[in-house]
Amino acid sequence: MRKRLIIVHTLWLFLLLSMTGYAQSVDQIIKKANHVAYYNGKDGRAKVQMLIKDSQGRSRKRSFTILRKNINTNADGEQKFYVYFNRPTDMQGTVFLVWKKMEGDDDRWMYFPALDLVKRIAGGDKRTSFVGSTFLYEDVSGRRLSADKHKLLKTTGDAYVVESVPVDKSGVKFSKYIAHVDKKSFIPLKIEYYNSKGKVYRIYENKKWEMVQGKPTVIISSMKDLDTGVETYNRYTDVEYDVNIDDSIFSERYLRKAPMELINY
Amino acid sequence: MHLFKCSLLLLLSTLCTLSSWAQNDDLENLFADFEEEEEEVSPYVIKGFLDARFGPRIAQSKENSWYTLGEARAQFDYKYATNNLELALVTDLKYSPLQTDPFEDVENGVGILDIREFSFSKSIGTSFELKAGRQILTWGTGDMLFINDLFPKDWQSFFSGRQVNYLKAPSNSVKLSNFNKWFTLDLVWTPRFTSDRFINGSNIEYFNPFIGGIVGESAMIQPSERDEYFSESEFAIRVHKVIKGVELDLYGYDGFWKTPEGFNDQGQFFFPQLSVIGASLRTPLFTGVFNVEYGHYFSRDHENNRLKPIRNSEDRLLVGFEKEVVKNFTASTQLYIERINDFDRYLENFEGFAFRDEVRTMLTLRLEYFALEQRLRFSFFNYYSPNEKDFFSKNTITFKYRDNLQFELGSNYFTGKNDFSFWGQFQTTSNIYAGLTWYY
Numbered sequence: 122m123r124k125r126l127i128i129v130h131t132l133w134l135f136l137l138l139s140m141t142g143y144a145q146s147v148d149q150i151i152k153k154a155n156h157v158a159y160y161n162g163k164d165g166r167a168k169v170q171m172l173i174k175d176s177q178g179r180s181r182k183r184s185f186t187i188l189r190k191n192i193n194t195n196a197d198g199e200q201k202f203y204v205y206f207n208r209p210t211d212m213q214g215t216v217f218l219v220w221k222k223m224e225g226d227d228d229r230w231m232y233f234p235a236l237d238l239v240k241r242i243a244g245g246d247k248r249t250s251f252v253g254s255t256f257l258y259e260d261v262s263g264r265r266l267s268a269d270k271h272k273l274l275k276t277t278g279d280a281y282v283v284e285s286v287p288v289d290k291s292g293v294k295f296s297k298y299i300a301h302v303d304k305k306s307f308i309p310l311k312i313e314y315y316n317s318k319g320k321v322y323r324i325y326e327n328k329k330w331e332m333v334q335g336k337p338t339v340i341i342s343s344m345k346d347l348d349t350g351v352e353t354y355n356r357y358t359d360v361e362y363d364v365n366i367d368d369s370i371f372s373e374r375y376l377r378k379a380p381m382e383l384i385n386y
Numbered sequence: 387m388h389l390f391k392c393s394l395l396l397l398l399s400t401l402c403t404l405s406s407w408a409q410n411d412d413l414e415n416l417f418a419d420f421e422e423e424e425e426e427v428s429p430y431v432i433k434g435f436l437d438a439r440f441g442p443r444i445a446q447s448k449e450n451s452w453y454t455l456g457e458a459r460a461q462f463d464y465k466y467a468t469n470n471l472e473l474a475l476v477t478d479l480k481y482s483p484l485q486t487d488p489f490e491d492v493e494n495g496v497g498i499l500d501i502r503e504f505s506f507s508k509s510i511g512t513s514f515e516l517k518a519g520r521q522i523l524t525w526g527t528g529d530m531l532f533i534n535d536l537f538p539k540d541w542q543s544f545f546s547g548r549q550v551n552y553l554k555a556p557s558n559s560v561k562l563s564n565f566n567k568w569f570t571l572d573l574v575w576t577p578r579f580t581s582d583r584f585i586n587g588s589n590i591e592y593f594n595p596f597i598g599g600i601v602g603e604s605a606m607i608q609p610s611e612r613d614e615y616f617s618e619s620e621f622a623i624r625v626h627k628v629i630k631g632v633e634l635d636l637y638g639y640d641g642f643w644k645t646p647e648g649f650n651d652q653g654q655f656f657f658p659q660l661s662v663i664g665a666s667l668r669t670p671l672f673t674g675v676f677n678v679e680y681g682h683y684f685s686r687d688h689e690n691n692r693l694k695p696i697r698n699s700e701d702r703l704l705v706g707f708e709k710e711v712v713k714n715f716t717a718s719t720q721l722y723i724e725r726i727n728d729f730d731r732y733l734e735n736f737e738g739f740a741f742r743d744e745v746r747t748m749l750t751l752r753l754e755y756f757a758l759e760q761r762l763r764f765s766f767f768n769y770y771s772p773n774e775k776d777f778f779s780k781n782t783i784t785f786k787y788r789d790n791l792q793f794e795l796g797s798n799y800f801t802g803k804n805d806f807s808f809w810g811q812f813q814t815t816s817n818i819y820a821g822l823t824w825y826y
Contacts, residue, residue: 173759179788182419211825254759354417
């Protein structure tokens with residue numbers, strides 16, 4: 122009896138251990154994927170060309186420069202983003218500033234040059250379209266890892282397939298999303314978002330990526346909304362890491378007067 | 387068999403490679419348009435727009451034209467920007483049949499020319515910025531309500547249906563900013579007073595207390611001039627600080643009421659002396675944005691000549707909250723309070739036309755909704771004063787047909803229980819308008 126108990130307990134412990142081992146590895150995968158997608162380098166900048174194509178083939182264009190800085194260089198946490206718009210013409214000189222936080226709402230500002238107006242933007246709904254594209258604010262600045270429960274579904278030849286289910290289902294349209302993460306580089310290759318009926322309605326695809334300064338970097342990505350048929354393509358050019366962007370850039374001072382040497386490069 | 391398998395594999399892999407190349411080519415082709423236009427990195431920006439708009443009155447005009455707005459406008463916007471030097475020239479050329487003298491008042495943009503900006507900015511060391519010349523300046527936390535922002539506004543544009551950007555008018559000013567590790571300090575000096583582009587009876591009608599009714603061109607307000615350099619200059623100061631995402635600001639102003647708020651000894655409208663001190667706070671709260679702003683308006687000419695019909699000192703307070711209620715739908719509301727100091731004196735000084743209550747309250751509600759990938763925007767902005775029982779509703783629908791082509795439909799609706807109230811006096815100006823803008 123006692124012997125059997127020991128065996129059962131050992132088995133149980135073994136099961137527990139293997140489960141935690143498994144869980145840890147999925148956590149590591151998404152942690153690394155999140156790092157590659159949003160935290161490369163201590164800071165970075167890129168020029169982005171955005172093409173929004175609707176179901177009738179009409180296209181709209183955006184172009185902007187993104188500056189990003191990781192606040193805590195030891196852990197992937199708070200970040201600051203500065204987005205300077207060049208296109209469309211009526212948005213030229215408009216700036217979008219985000220202080221991304223790990224708890225509570227992000228701090229967000231917009232600057233409108235024609236009015237010299239610094240407007241505070243409610244940080245609540247991050248699942249709103251970014252400048253009319255199929256990318257959401259959350260896609261641009263990242264989603265908290267703790268917002269979802271992650272599970273490794275399977276491992277294919279070159280990718281981990283991870284399922285993420287939101288902890289709080291209110292405020293998000295998806296019931297889950299499934300990400301394909303490159304095994305070697307940990308760069309996300311594809312993410313499919315499922316609606317409450319279990320159907321895919323939104324697909325992110327990493328169409329092209331390269332190593333930049335030794336870091337896996339997206340060059341062309343797309344986001345397709347299957348409900349509307351609208352697809353957005355982003356092309357990142359002139360990606361640079363460790364530019365040494367000063368913290369002060371992410372302040373009202375540089376909303377009103379853009380740091381041109383960082384933006385025009 | 388083995389050979390067959392191998393060649394099949396080879397063929398397949400070649401096809402795959404080819405198709406992936408083709409795919410990459412397709413991807414690059416997508417952005418070919420950008421490539422063409424992607425010039426070398428240049429410090430110059432040249433842009434602008436053509437804009438035509440027309441706004442008929444929906445109310446019967448007393449004396450003025452049956453339309454409040456009818457104009458074609460071309461904006462030319464030139465900028466040269468490097469890291470420590472920026473030059474800007476923004477000019478509007480416009481034509482309106484409502485305008486008879488093409489160079490009536492270039493300073494205030496009345497006529498065919500409106501110089502919106504002509505300025506240079508320069509960094510001085512690492513902690514100072516200087517911006518001098520004609521420029522548009524804004525600070526404060528209100529939404530279409532201003533307490534500590536005493537830079538010129540263009541109420542004529544705002545009430546008649548021009549683009550919202552025209553709510554702010556330029557001034558010829560020098561702005562010096564200092565950035566230190568504790569706060570930001572802004573000093574703005576306007577060597578010669580610049581008033582608001584206020585409602586003076588041309589085109590937009592107002593309530594004239596002497597006549598006792600709503601009037602237009604027959605009784606245009608022509609205040610005595612305030613155009614002496616240096617002796618009639620304006621100073622504005624702001625201290626700005628962000629603590630953990632909370633924006634705190636202190637403000638000061640020394641100059642003149644921006645609209646003619648007094649009568650001089652000749653019985654003529656004039657711009658009395660005014661000083662303002664105030665403060666504001668703006669912070670994220672309950673997944674929205676909360677703001678509160680206060681200002682004390684010290685009407686110096688009134689305090690020095692307490693028996694004359696000059697606007698009293700006032701306290702002004704606003705509290706606002708904005709929130710994205712559901713995706714693409716934002717609601718914001720503000721409560722605004724204006725309290726006249728020494729109200730008994732006001733009643734005596736303005737005997738016969740003391741129409742104001744001691745406390746004026748106003749509520750605003752803005753509803754904003756985006757649709758069609760944000761190409762379609764609905765904005766409803768409403769002002770309502772419970773004590774004056776008057777109402778101003780400013781509604782616009784903008785549709786971006788293409789990135790560079792925009793349609794706008796809007797209305798400005800004024801109503802009030804009394805002709806003399808703040809919004810009620812503009813009831814004959816109620817209008818609808820349509821505009822078309824092409825950006826280049």
